[in-house]
Amino acid sequence: MQPSTPPNTRPGGTADFLQGTSLLTRFKNFYRMATGSMSPQGQLAYWHDVDLRYEALDCRRCESQRDYLLQYSPIIRYLSTNIAQLGGTLDSTNIRCRRCEPHERMEGGFDPRYGIKLCANVLEGRKKVEDTLAHEMVHAWDHLKWKVNWEADGGDLRGVACTEIRASSLSGECRWTNEFFGNKILKFTNQHQNCVRRRAVQSVKSRPQCKSDLDAVKAVNEVWDSCFRDTRPFDEIYR
Structure with a gap:
């Protein structure tokens, strides 16, 4: 039996992450990461390190x-x-x-x-910490107000979709400056709604009780009108 071919770790090829704490090893890893010659698995290991x-x-x-x-x-x-x-x-x-x-x-x-x-x-x-903290605090308020069922088994996907809509809408993460400078999305019509819908669907998709992308979209669509209009505890969309 022929021995297996060793992995290509040359900077010019697909390179894996090199273990070690020396400055030389870290420079090699940084160089491979910066030049795009590190494998996807190596990139994960690099950022983990x-x-x-x-x-x-x-x-x-x-x-x-x-x-x-x-x-x-x-x-x-x-x-x-x-x-x-x-x-x-x-x-x-x-x-x-x-x-x-x-x-x-x-x-x-x-x-x-x-x-x-x-x-x-x-x-x-x-600012990023503020947006994220506000997002999660809206979830906390919703849970105290309506006892959202977050459980993976038998959890209420519509309830989760509703609080994700509200959190994205009220936290400030979908304000125009974030979309333009952060996500390079330049739209003047329905920008806020589109951002909220996109982020809510992404969040619902990540829930273990969501079985498919279509289920996430369906859950968001079913509760969209009532949940997007509900700005409590604010009088209106604050940011």
């Missing part, structure tokens, strides 16, 4: 931004007050900055048992 090395720094930065927003951001303070009025508490003890894995493809998350997770290695800049 970067996230591990900067985890403590990323989390400290995220926590500093979180604390600032809890004290000074109008939208975060307003949501905090309204969550408290429903008997909930969100503060630095249950809004946690953590490293998220690349395959999770998330910026943050809400769990009614544990609170909010902010992906410290993904969120860059205070």
